[in-house]
Amino acid sequence: MTRHQQPDPAAATALARVRGQAPEIRANVRRLAAFASVHSCPTAAVAFAARIDTNRVLAGTSMEMPFGQSPFAIGRGVAFEALLRRHGHAELRRVLTAGLDTDFTFAAIENLREGYPPNRTGLRMRATVTQTRMAEIVGGPPEPVVLDGAVLEADVGGLPAFFEADEMAIGVGGQIIVGENKSWPVVDGKPTDEDALGAALDQAATYVLLGRQTLERSGVDPACMSDSVVLVTPRNTGLAPSLHRQDVASRIRRIQRLLSAVPDVQETAAATPASVTFGVVADTTRPEGVRLAAFGDVTDVLGRVYEPASCLTSCGFAWACRQRLFADADPAVVGGAVARALPGIASLSRVAELGQGAPASPVEAPAAVPVARAGRLYDEVIPAAGLSQRRTA
Amino acid sequence: MSTALEAYFAARIYSEGRALRRTTLRHVHLADPPLAIAMWRLGGERFRAAAVAWGPLDGPFQLAVPGEPRNRDLYFAALQPFAIDLCARVRRAAVAKVARQRGSVIEHIPADALQLAVPNSSTVAALGLLGRYLAYLSDRGGVAPHPALLEAGKHLRFYARHARVPGQSLLIPLDRLVAGHWATLLSPFEQANLAALDAQIEPAAGLHPFEASAAAEAAARIGPEPTEDVDRRTEALLADFNAARGISTDPDITGPLAEPLREHYRSLTEPVWRLMGRVVTRERQLAAAPSVYRRFESDREAFGRHVDWVVTQGGYYRTTDTPRQAAITLRRLEDTLARYEADQAVEDPALMIGHLLDGDAIRGTVASVSQTKVVVKVRAVARAVMALDSTDPVTLPTGKLLWWTATASDQPWEVQSVQPNGAGSRVFLMLTAKPTPERLPVVGDVITLSTLCTGQVAFWLMPPENPPWTHRPATPLPVPDPIDAGDREQPAAPVDAAAAEDPGRYT
Numbered sequence: 088m089t090r091h092q093q094p095d096p097a098a099a100t101a102l103a104r105v106r107g108q109a110p111e112i113r114a115n116v117r118r119l120a121a122f123a124s125v126h127s128c129p130t131a132a133v134a135f136a137a138r139i140d141t142n143r144v145l146a147g148t149s150m151e152m153p154f155g156q157s158p159f160a161i162g163r164g165v166a167f168e169a170l171l172r173r174h175g176h177a178e179l180r181r182v183l184t185a186g187l188d189t190d191f192t193f194a195a196i197e198n199l200r201e202g203y204p205p206n207r208t209g210l211r212m213r214a215t216v217t218q219t220r221m222a223e224i225v226g227g228p229p230e231p232v233v234l235d236g237a238v239l240e241a242d243v244g245g246l247p248a249f250f251e252a253d254e255m256a257i258g259v260g261g262q263i264i265v266g267e268n269k270s271w272p273v274v275d276g277k278p279t280d281e282d283a284l285g286a287a288l289d290q291a292a293t294y295v296l297l298g299r300q301t302l303e304r305s306g307v308d309p310a311c312m313s314d315s316v317v318l319v320t321p322r323n324t325g326l327a328p329s330l331h332r333q334d335v336a337s338r339i340r341r342i343q344r345l346l347s348a349v350p351d352v353q354e355t356a357a358a359t360p361a362s363v364t365f366g367v368v369a370d371t372t373r374p375e376g377v378r379l380a381a382f383g384d385v386t387d388v389l390g391r392v393y394e395p396a397s398c399l400t401s402c403g404f405a406w407a408c409r410q411r412l413f414a415d416a417d418p419a420v421v422g423g424a425v426a427r428a429l430p431g432i433a434s435l436s437r438v439a440e441l442g443q444g445a446p447a448s449p450v451e452a453p454a455a456v457p458v459a460r461a462g463r464l465y466d467e468v469i470p471a472a473g474l475s476q477r478r479t480a
Numbered sequence: 481m482s483t484a485l486e487a488y489f490a491a492r493i494y495s496e497g498r499a500l501r502r503t504t505l506r507h508v509h510l511a512d513p514p515l516a517i518a519m520w521r522l523g524g525e526r527f528r529a530a531a532v533a534w535g536p537l538d539g540p541f542q543l544a545v546p547g548e549p550r551n552r553d554l555y556f557a558a559l560q561p562f563a564i565d566l567c568a569r570v571r572r573a574a575v576a577k578v579a580r581q582r583g584s585v586i587e588h589i590p591a592d593a594l595q596l597a598v599p600n601s602s603t604v605a606a607l608g609l610l611g612r613y614l615a616y617l618s619d620r621g622g623v624a625p626h627p628a629l630l631e632a633g634k635h636l637r638f639y640a641r642h643a644r645v646p647g648q649s650l651l652i653p654l655d656r657l658v659a660g661h662w663a664t665l666l667s668p669f670e671q672a673n674l675a676a677l678d679a680q681i682e683p684a685a686g687l688h689p690f691e692a693s694a695a696a697e698a699a700a701r702i703g704p705e706p707t708e709d710v711d712r713r714t715e716a717l718l719a720d721f722n723a724a725r726g727i728s729t730d731p732d733i734t735g736p737l738a739e740p741l742r743e744h745y746r747s748l749t750e751p752v753w754r755l756m757g758r759v760v761t762r763e764r765q766l767a768a769a770p771s772v773y774r775r776f777e778s779d780r781e782a783f784g785r786h787v788d789w790v791v792t793q794g795g796y797y798r799t800t801d802t803p804r805q806a807a808i809t810l811r812r813l814e815d816t817l818a819r820y821e822a823d824q825a826v827e828d829p830a831l832m833i834g835h836l837l838d839g840d841a842i843r844g845t846v847a848s849v850s851q852t853k854v855v856v857k858v859r860a861v862a863r864a865v866m867a868l869d870s871t872d873p874v875t876l877p878t879g880k881l882l883w884w885t886a887t888a889s890d891q892p893w894e895v896q897s898v899q900p901n902g903a904g905s906r907v908f909l910m911l912t913a914k915p916t917p918e919r920l921p922v923v924g925d926v927i928t929l930s931t932l933c934t935g936q937v938a939f940w941l942m943p944p945e946n947p948p949w950t951h952r953p954a955t956p957l958p959v960p961d962p963i964d965a966g967d968r969e970q971p972a973a974p975v976d977a978a979a980a981e982d983p984g985r986y987t
Contacts, residue, residue: 117984149698155708156983157523158715158974164524164986166972205981251982270986272526274963275799279526279609324527324613325966395667406694413665413690420690421490422667428483438491457484458491460872461837465488468829469504 098356102137105359107366112140113207114248116290123345124397129390131402133363136244136355142403144368145382148375150407152399160270167270167326168253171319172198172235178328179254182319183233183266186330189259193230200236210249213238217255221298222305224257232257239297245352252294254319262313263302265294272321273329284318291316292338296346314339363388382407394423429454482837489663497688499681500663504830506766507823508657509649509776511595513538514760515569518599518752519606519704520745522549523711524986527613527963529555529606529704530714531745532562537597537757545745547721547738550971552964553729556625563614563632569594570635574787580777593650593776593783596639599674599702599756600655606704607651608640612799618962634790637797642782644813647775647820650783654759661763665690675700678755681762700755701748708977710748715974717741771823771934799960803951804943811940822932826888832928836872841930842882842907844870846921854910864915866893867908868927874898874905882909882929887919889935 112118118135125131134141145151171179176198180191199216203209217237237255241248254266269287271280278284295316299309314336322329367373367381382404391408398405412420416434419426431450432438441447442462447455489500516537520530528549533541542565546558573594580587598604614633617625639651659671664680671677676693683692701710717740724737789795801809825831825841835841847867853860876882881892891913899906909929911919921927977983 115982115984117987153698153707156977156987157706157708157711158976159522159711159972160524161977161980161983161986162524162972162974165975165980270524274609274612275958275960277800321966323963323966325969326972327966396669399669406698410694416494418487418490421486421665424483425487425490428487435491435494438487439495442488442491454484454487457482457837458488461482461485461488461833462492464833464836465485465830468833469501 095353095356098353101356101359102352104361105133105356105363105365106137106139107364107369109137109365109369110140110143110146111138113138114243114246114250116250116293119243119293119346119349120286120289121401122349124401125392125394126345126348128392128398128402130386130404130408131392132350133355133359133389134365134404136350136352137365138246139365140403144365144403145378145407146369147371148378148407150379150382150410152403152406154403163326164270167321167328168268170326171268171328176233176235179233179235179319182328182330183256183317186317186332187256187259187264189231189256191231191233191256194233194256195228195230196233196235198235199238207249210238210251211240214240214249218301218305220257221255221263221301221311222307224261224263224302224311225307227261228258231259237294239294239301241297241300241346243346244349244355250294250297252291252298254317255294255298256317259313261311263298263311264313264315264317265291265298266317266319267291267294268319270321270326272323273331274323278320287318288316288333288335289338289342291318292335293342295335296339296342360388379407379410383411386411392423393419395421429458482834484837485834486663490665493663493665493680493689497683499665499689501661502663502830503661503766503824503828505769505828506661506763507647507769507772507828508652508660508763509595509768509772509779510652510760510764511592512764514595514597514652515566516541516597516753516756517603517607518702518749518756519603519610520706520710520748521606521704522714523706523708525550526606526609529559529610530706531742531749532559533745533749533753534562534565537753537760541749541753543742543746543749545738545742547725547734547741548718548971551729552620552967554734556629557729557731559614559629559632560626563626563628566632566635567628570787571791574784574791577784587781588784589777589781590784590787591780593780595649596651597756597760598651598653599752600672601653602672603704604640604643604651604653607636611636611638611640613963615796616799616960616962617964620964620967631790634797635786638786638790642779645779645782646813646817647823648779649772649776650779654756657763658759661766664693666693670697673697673700674702674759675755678759682758700751702752702755703748711974713744714741717744769824769827771827775820775823796960798957800957802957803953804945804947807943807951819934822888822934825930825932826885826934829928832885832930835930835932836928839875840932841928842868842870842874842876843872843926843928844868844904844907846923846925846927847906849920849923851915852910862915864911864920865896865908866911866921867906868929869901869904869906871904873900873903874907876907880931881912882931883933884919884921885928885930885932886921888930888933890919892933893929 122135142154176196183191199213203212217234217239220232220234234255237252239250252265253268256264256266267287267290271283295312298312302309302311315332315334318331319328321327363385368378393408393412409420416436418429418435429438432454438458441455442458444459493499513536518533522528522530530549532544535541544558544562546554549555573592574590576591577588578591580589611633614629615637617630642648643651655672655674655677658677662681664677666676666680675696679692679696680689683689701707721737721741725734728734825835832841836843847869849864849866852863852865854863876895876898878895878897880895883892893909893911896908896910
């Protein structure tokens with residue numbers, strides 16, 4: 088990952104053209120995690136490089152993914168964060184003191200979410216404060232410092248991006264510890280949502296990695312960032328917070344590999360044909376048929392990789408891609424595992440023919456043999472249902 | 481599962497426009513009728529059932545709607561009829577017992593067990609959390625909760641934990657049941673949606689299964705986790721309810737006020753109820769596999785032990801397993817899974833196909849069966865040697881043990897050699913036990929041998945009562961405690977995504 092390259096104006100123009108009037112979204116840790124799930128898809132890569140909000144591009148069509156959130160779930164999250172900040176962050180001080188073996192009673196807690204403009208300029212200012220405070224670890228602050236809403240700056244695919252960490256506790260045993268607040272409860276020491284736990288630890292590991300890069304830029308030993316992170320979650324049925332410490336060293340290594348795989352914006356812009364734009368796709372004034380046809384054209388040009396589990400949870404294009412694959416009789420519609428088992432066979436219609444014993448071409452033969460055998464075996468056993476198993480099973 | 485078979489299924493379903501049976505038999509016991517439960521929570525509130533619908537699946541459901549599920553008094557008042565009914569049904573099911581002889585021991589186990597059916601695996605987890613909450617309720621303000629709530633909590637915890645047992649039939653998530661019995665164009669991830677599965681199997685007239693399931697996926701609301709549109713409606717109704725009741729929890733006041741919320745959840749539940757009924761009726765049409773009875777007998781045994789512990793003895797369960805318990809449980813689950821997979825494939829030729837394609841099984845015609853003598857240790861003993869002609873090429877190492885599906889619980893055959901035979905192979909196998917007529921196929925039979933054994937291949941010792949220090953937890957296990965301290969907190973106010981600075985933070 089390079090540091091603070093200025094994006095080539097031509098590339099920026101090209102990506103603005105690709106984006107058209109599609110909704111824009113800035114890179115954040117969740118966007119990065121979502122892209123990580125679909126990073127092998129060329130369409131997703133271009134959308135990520137062009138900062139397109141894939142969840143909103145198809146708004147108003149039947150292919151819009153239902154990624155909306157319950158107001159109760161948002162309310163719970165907001166209430167939990169408010170609880171941690173109430174009365175001079177009293178609850179946050181309590182759980183940090185109890186969980187980190189360091190007294191946070193007199194810790195300096197800076198709330199960087201307040202007092203800065205809610206825009207890119209504000210994020211840049213917060214990133215500067217965060218970097219300055221982090222560098223103070225060298226002096227060994229007399230009391231720990233907690234940054235509420237620390238901002239870390241990094242280049243993602245050649246463009247600067249800002250990442251907001253919930254907490255950063257500086258000066259805990261000479262180290263900096265990243266914290267993440269989540270409103271799902273922990274019961275009997277176990278999370279009630281294991282997928283959410285994994286996502287939260289990935290987020291925290293990303294902050295550790297970016298924090299190390301920030302320290303390096305300040306000339307401070309990056310090892311000051313602890314490998315372990317803390318999650319602050321409610322315990323049991325209420326919102327009373329509790330702290331859990333977890334080592335995320337292996338996740339940090341994985342995320343490092345992931346960040347290095349993010350496509351470079353300028354390379355993406357250069358490789359994207361001039362005809363590609365999401366403008367028509369996102370144009371809500373146009374008929375649905377026109378928008379979906381335009382989406383099909385874009386993905387036909389760029390290419391698509393559809394993996395149901397990752398696409399359907401991470402990408403707003405998933406239903407539209409799935410529909411397109413079905414229309415093309417593409418085996419990938421049921422998942423990559425099946426598609427990879429059929430090299431040389433273009434469509435499900437052809438697989439069906441081979442399954443019924445149609446002669447295979449030399450290219451199809453390796454995949455056709457087991458499929459034909461599967462068809463023969465299935466046709467043999469289904470009529471045999473209910474017969475004695477003793478001699479024919 | 482063989483990817484070649486999955487590809488074949490996908491291609492046929494695509495071309496013919498209909499889902500295909502994966503099995504020729506039903507591998508799960510289905511009560512007639514099961515007690516069905518459908519549930520709705522408030523978004524993000526893991527312990528709050530905003531509505532619980534229950535009842536025998538062949539009839540109408542009862543609906544518990546607390547109005548404001550984050551108010552403990554309202555919540556428990558609404559859940560009480562559900563808890564009382566569940567406890568009564570559990571106790572009733574455990575009354576009649578039958579004697580079962582194992583060796584010289586005669587045990588009495590329940591003649592039946594209460595079977596629960598839920599729409600999906602998410603509901604299983606939700607019931608487990610609700611059970612954890614209710615089973616250890618504290619007295620609050622000196623007012624003890626209704627005993628049925630605590631007992632129902634223990635039952636729900638038991639059912640949710642037992643649902644981990646492969647092949648069990650006490651708590652049936654219908655999405656898993658259907659996905660196990662049908663091949664569709666849905667990926668494993670999409671199969672979690674029961675409406676989409678059902679639409680693939682019985683699509684509306686003129687629709688391809690893919691189109692039908694895509695429409696169902698977009699339209700169906702199943703729970704327990706609500707979608708945004710469901711909770712937006714709930715939010716408006718709940719605001720009206722709370723404004724009208726003030727701080728009142730008097731059932732005479734809140735009951736009528738909650739009617740719009742009840743109607744809201746009734747309209748959401750009715751299609752789910754019909755869907756569950758349709759699914760169970762369809763699956764019941766298939767004949768049960770022979771091993772279903774034995775597995776349900778194990779379920780009844782576990783059910784009987786649970787009722788005895790909880791109802792008769794008033795016992796509680798640990799909330800965290802000891803390392804010894806965890807090791808025993810894991811071993812049992814692994815053994816049960818292996819046995820379940822073997823039972824299914826041995827009894828159901830359709831489920832053997834994947835093993836044949838993956839090379840774990842061979843099928844062929846018996847070309848010859850002869851007897852010979854071999855020296856085992858120091859004695860010459862009789863053994864049978866069989867030549868099996870397979871039309872497909874076979875790749876198996878010498879010494880591989882295979883069980884004939886007709887004697888899968890008995891002794892295996894050992895591969896002696898594999899020779900090319902036309903386009904296929906001739907496999908020579910030797911029986912590893914004394915040849916008896918039951919153990920020998922007849923020349924000309926088409927038989928299947930596989931690595932799957934339905935018998936007990938080894939006995940295993942229980943771990944020591946006092947595990948070594950390496951297997952003891954560093955800190956004492958938490959004592960089961962009430963988790964309801966937060967019940968006194970004020971409910972969090974709902975926040976619209978448009979009003980939140982960064983709503984994605986709360987996903």
